Amino acid sequence: MEIVTGAAPLPEELRGAVVAIGNFDGMHRGHQQLLAAAKAVAEAQGRPWGVVTFEPHPRSFFTPAAPVFRLTPPALKARLAAALGADFLTAIPFDAALAGSAPEEFVRHHLVDRLAIGHVVTGYDFLFGKGRKGSPETLRLLGARWGFGVTTVDQVADEDGGAPFSSSSIRAALRHGHLANAARELGYHWLVLGEVVKGDQRGRTLGFPTANIILDPGTELGRGIYAVFARDAAAPSGTADWLGAAYFGDRPTFQTGRSYLEVFLLDENRDLYGRTLMVGLVDRVRPDQRFTTVEALVTQMNHDCATARRILAAERQNPALGNFPLGRLQAEGRL
Numbered sequence: 001m002e003i004v005t006g007a008a009p010l011p012e013e014l015r016g017a018v019v020a021i022g023n024f025d026g027m028h029r030g031h032q033q034l035l036a037a038a039k040a041v042a043e044a045q046g047r048p049w050g051v052v053t054f055e056p057h058p059r060s061f062f063t064p065a066a067p068v069f070r071l072t073p074p075a076l077k078a079r080l081a082a083a084l085g086a087d088f089l090t091a092i093p094f095d096a097a098l099a100g101s102a103p104e105e106f107v108r109h110h111l112v113d114r115l116a117i118g119h120v121v122t123g124y125d126f127l128f129g130k131g132r133k134g135s136p137e138t139l140r141l142l143g144a145r146w147g148f149g150v151t152t153v154d155q156v157a158d159e160d161g162g163a164p165f166s167s168s169s170i171r172a173a174l175r176h177g178h179l180a181n182a183a184r185e186l187g188y189h190w191l192v193l194g195e196v197v198k199g200d201q202r203g204r205t206l207g208f209p210t211a212n213i214i215l216d217p218g219t220e221l222g223r224g225i226y227a228v229f230a231r232d233a234a235a236p237s238g239t240a241d242w243l244g245a246a247y248f249g250d251r252p253t254f255q256t257g258r259s260y261l262e263v264f265l266l267d268e269n270r271d272l273y274g275r276t277l278m279v280g281l282v283d284r285v286r287p288d289q290r291f292t293t294v295e296a297l298v299t300q301m302n303h304d305c306a307t308a309r310r311i312l313a314a315e316r317q318n319p320a321l322g323n324f325p326l327g328r329l330q331a332e333g334r335l
Contacts, residue, residue, distance in 0.1 A: 067218030103134025177222030187324030
């Protein structure tokens with residue numbers, strides 16, 4: 001998949017493409033249906049297809065002092081789009097000029113002149129332009145003028161009649177450590193993608209050496225121990241994941257006042273410093289807690305690893321999310 005950066009035009013072979021447009025934070029099951037619609041139109045028309053999104057997140061532009069809990073930061077979003085078969089992804093810079101653009105100006109400058117789109121697919125609630133005055137109906141009117149087609153995807157909800165899939169409700173589930181609820185909406189186990197850095201190496205002294213990943217500002221995962229699958233992000237597609245137990249929290253026993261995502265591999269002993277690790281969080285083993293002695297902490301950590309192993313073995317045997325596109329790819333090690 002090609003990443004088209006900044007204000008660069010699309011290469012000639014990608015012009016006339018079908019594009020899915022939106023923020024797509026989370027790439028949840030609603031987003032996946034929208035991308036599937038774009039892919040279907042592209043296949044029917046013999047066109048390439050891609051994803052058009054915005055960076056930074058609009059909320060970060062309007063309230064820069066309040067970091068946004070990004071479910072899928074840019075690198076992860078691009079990886080998921082590629083896994084779903086997109087030919088390209090481009091992020092339109094969200095700045096003062098874009099925020100102040102009239103809907104017609106946005107469409108003409110970005111979609112027509114720069115990207116030369118042939119068709120656009122968007123959600124029923126996509127609003128754009130100054131004052132959020134642009135809508136799917138605006139796109140249809142401008143498409144008729146400038147020669148591109150428009151498909152609008154209706155609200156998407158669970159088959160059991162539940163609430164529509166929502167990035168906000170997924171964030172809320174993750175904040176409370178409700179991983180199953182988040183995964184049900186995402187259609188895959190929530191992922192963290194990040195470089196392994198050196199921590200204070202305290203885990204090594206306890207017999208649990210960990211790979212430490214710095215999470216983006218604004219990440220509000222519930223504190224505690226998690227059962228996780230992990231893999232080197234550069235590993236070939238189809239490589240088996242490693243089993244792991246991960247900790248996210250403030251280390252109350254040691255009162256460090258710092259937050260970490262620390263991944264302990266259950267059956268591996270690898271030097272991962274400097275590598276990019278992909279971590280899929282399957283379930284929370286327990287909330288964070290303070291122990292009166294280091295010995296009590298180590299005893300509990302052994303119990304936590306045993307519990308994590310049982311959770312992961314069950315998930316490998318019968319992937320709960322194998323009926324969804326990204327869940328199936330995740331289970332097969334192809335994300």
